[in-house]
Amino acid sequence: MAERFIxxxxxxxxxxxxxDELRKSxxxxxxxxxxxxxxxxxxxxxLCLKLARSYEELGNISEACRWALAVxxxxxxxxxxQAAARLVQRFPLEARPKQRIAKVALLGSYTTTQLxxxxxxxASRRGIRIEVQESQYGQYEQDIIDPNSRLYAFDPxxxxxxxxxGDLRLPEYSSAPQESIGVEVARWTxxxxxxxxxxxxxxxxxxxxxxxxxxxxxxxxxxxxxxxxMAQAVNARLGEEAxxxxxxxxxxxxxxxxxxxxxxxPRFWHLAKQAVALEVVPMLARHTAAVIGADLGxxxxxxxxxxxxxxxxxxxxxxxxxxxxxxxxVDGEAFVAFQEYILKLKQKGVILAVCSKNNHGDAMLPFxxxxxxxxxxxxxxxxxxxxxxxxQNIRRIAQELGIGMDALVFVDDNPVERxxxxxxxxxxxxxxxxxxxxxxxxxxxxxxxxxxxSYTQEDAARAEQYRARAKIRELESAAxxxxxxxxxxxxxxxxxxxxAVNLPRIxxxxxxxxxxxxxxxxxxxxxxxxxxxxxxCIHLYLRLRDRFADHGLVALIIALQEGTxxxxxxxxxxCRVIGRTVEATIMEQVCRxxxxxxxxxxxxxxxxxxxxxxxxxxxxxxxxxxxxxxxGQVTWTYDLLAKGPIVNxxxxxxxxxxxxxxxx
Amino acid sequence: xxxxEQLEALFRDVFDDExxxxxxxxxxxxxPKWDSLAHINLMFSIEQAFGxxxxxxxxxxxxNIGELKQFLVSKGRG
Numbered sequence: 001m002a003e004r005f006i007x008x009x010x011x012x013x014x015x016x017x018x019x020d021e022l023r024k025s026x027x028x029x030x031x032x033x034x035x036x037x038x039x040x041x042x043x044x045x046x047l048c049l050k051l052a053r054s055y056e057e058l059g060n061i062s063e064a065c066r067w068a069l070a071v072x073x074x075x076x077x078x079x080x081x082q083a084a085a086r087l088v089q090r091f092p093l094e095a096r097p098k099q100r101i102a103k104v105a106l107l108g109s110y111t112t113t114q115l116x117x118x119x120x121x122x123a124s125r126r127g128i129r130i131e132v133q134e135s136q137y138g139q140y141e142q143d144i145i146d147p148n149s150r151l152y153a154f155d156p157x158x159x160x161x162x163x164x165x166g167d168l169r170l171p172e173y174s175s176a177p178q179e180s181i182g183v184e185v186a187r188w189t190x191x192x193x194x195x196x197x198x199x200x201x202x203x204x205x206x207x208x209x210x211x212x213x214x215x216x217x218x219x220x221x222x223x224x225x226x227x228x229x230m231a232q233a234v235n236a237r238l239g240e241e242a243x244x245x246x247x248x249x250x251x252x253x254x255x256x257x258x259x260x261x262x263x264x265x266p267r268f269w270h271l272a273k274q275a276v277a278l279e280v281v282p283m284l285a286r287h288t289a290a291v292i293g294a295d296l297g298x299x300x301x302x303x304x305x306x307x308x309x310x311x312x313x314x315x316x317x318x319x320x321x322x323x324x325x326x327x328x329x330v331d332g333e334a335f336v337a338f339q340e341y342i343l344k345l346k347q348k349g350v351i352l353a354v355c356s357k358n359n360h361g362d363a364m365l366p367f368x369x370x371x372x373x374x375x376x377x378x379x380x381x382x383x384x385x386x387x388x389x390x391x392q393n394i395r396r397i398a399q400e401l402g403i404g405m406d407a408l409v410f411v412d413d414n415p416v417e418r419x420x421x422x423x424x425x426x427x428x429x430x431x432x433x434x435x436x437x438x439x440x441x442x443x444x445x446x447x448x449x450x451x452x453x454s455y456t457q458e459d460a461a462r463a464e465q466y467r468a469r470a471k472i473r474e475l476e477s478a479a480x481x482x483x484x485x486x487x488x489x490x491x492x493x494x495x496x497x498x499x500a501v502n503l504p505r506i507x508x509x510x511x512x513x514x515x516x517x518x519x520x521x522x523x524x525x526x527x528x529x530x531x532x533x534x535x536x537c538i539h540l541y542l543r544l545r546d547r548f549a550d551h552g553l554v555a556l557i558i559a560l561q562e563g564t565x566x567x568x569x570x571x572x573x574x575c576r577v578i579g580r581t582v583e584a585t586i587m588e589q590v591c592r593x594x595x596x597x598x599x600x601x602x603x604x605x606x607x608x609x610x611x612x613x614x615x616x617x618x619x620x621x622x623x624x625x626x627x628x629x630x631x632g633q634v635t636w637t638y639d640l641l642a643k644g645p646i647v648n649x650x651x652x653x654x655x656x657x658x659x660x661x662x663x664x
Numbered sequence: 665x666x667x668x669e670q671l672e673a674l675f676r677d678v679f680d681d682e683x684x685x686x687x688x689x690x691x692x693x694x695x696p697k698w699d700s701l702a703h704i705n706l707m708f709s710i711e712q713a714f715g716x717x718x719x720x721x722x723x724x725x726x727x728n729i730g731e732l733k734q735f736l737v738s739k740g741r742g
Contacts, residue, residue, distance in 0.1 A: 077712070078705075078708060078709065078712065079674075079677060079678070079708075079709040079712060079713065082678070082705060082709075083677050083678075083680065086680050087680075111701075113701055114701075114705065266720075267718075267719075267720040267723055268704065268708075268723075270720055271704065271720060271723050271724050272700070272701075272704045274704065278704070278705070278708045279708070279712070
């Protein structure tokens, strides 16, 4: 995509040649600054590789690894990806960034070796270290059906069904299309079910890229019995059947996006049974990795936007209200379309923030006065307009929202700001925005970090909740004592055992909560289902609302009875309700149920992780006593007999939300 | 760059071997990593790097360097 690249092409070639010569003569250290100077935005894949190799020669493996992974952001260039994948494989594990680990079984109906290698690279870029097991060529059904197959011995976290349209068992024409479609859909859903029954793996299904070589021509589009229409129907039906239990990679959309004539290269199919052209394998790998990332709860949460030349054309402080481009003309319309797309992201649960170099008053002007603004001030949870460096401001935004820097995506038309962000806030994902505003929307739509695994009510309400949080911060500073502040929130909670309706959200929370998570055990849905069946298990979730917002399902606990002791296996809470005394409310209910089981004490464990330092004192704060420390693990105990149940008077526990007047 | 040097650089990338040297007589048998899978990757990489397109049967049969160079020269890429 040529329009994605920014200038400097001519001198960058000269710089690269000069750097290559230096490297050849052994002066690697001198070559690196020249390579860096030759970088464009997004970076050239070949250059990323050169940097990776140069740093490797210097023995700086962590930088080498960083640049090898940067190839993923650069271009979907097969040759560079292959080289980068091999480089990363070669680096010792300790040199790679901290990563989640996942075992992926790749079950294909075509040659998937290249996809497997590139999936590892793309996943690595997303912070997931995957171990891939490839099925024998075309053996996906046998592997799933045979209970003693390598698949089950591998014990994967994910089963990726990388299959192609040629594998659909559909005739070229069916006189009973509904029946033909039904039989084929049932074949796939039976495979999903078998995987779920026999393993803890989550199924990721590639749907079917429908080819465009259609013998019946345009007639096929109105013949429900044509293979062309039936294949599309199978895709639609599989989507319905998948629900929240199976993930889908929408290959039909991807192939349409790049063009079917590129996606299908018959030469490689005839030669090597490659059903997906090699040139698009990197893209397929990126998207599959993004879906796996979303299933692991690694989606980013907040979109941070610049204003001038990003949300409108021109500079508001100089051009004034009447001078900025918005609504009229090609660019004006493009900015409106971009704003409307951002609004749709917000509606699906992405939090919005502003980070602009402007006087606050100037920055607010279009929001207050411009009739063509689609985004309103209230759409943003945080609004920062000042003259501080952006990496500094973005830290502030993350803090105010109570989320990590690795949950942010940054959009700015200015390449200098983007570069500053990459250097000084490397955890933030930077979207490479092209020069032409007409292509902003596409650049953002190709950012895969907002992929989510399920769409829950919590997702839809999230933006509202974060805005409410920011309001609460204001209130916090205004209220007198902290007790008065808690009272003023009118907090109510529903605490109830896990049930089928809430299980997807519970699994999502377990997958992605890092900070207030005492043991960081990532139980999957099958494990949760077995907890629910166990009579010795106490499992509770908590929903919270206050006078500003319904915060949804934000905390949960899982504990197992061991004689008279109740041992807490999992206790976690979403960061957005920290500092609200919710901890004591869920413990209050745990105490009551423990008493009913005949327990006389509770035992809690804190297992330190990279990110959960904030929860270190959680048990102390609700009244537990320190019981011991072993290898960094801390054990806490609560004497239920002597102390009685924990009580929290700031949150009212209710069975259901009552209708209240004058809420927000 | 000469087509020979360009090819050599590409082979070094594809086979991840900085010291790999090519002659016109080099064939798939001379490079241990040049198996059927590597062959597919190699041919595709050559297409991308030189902006050429092999016919299906050429993809399958192009297994020595002299032939490859001839092909590239005939396409005006040498």
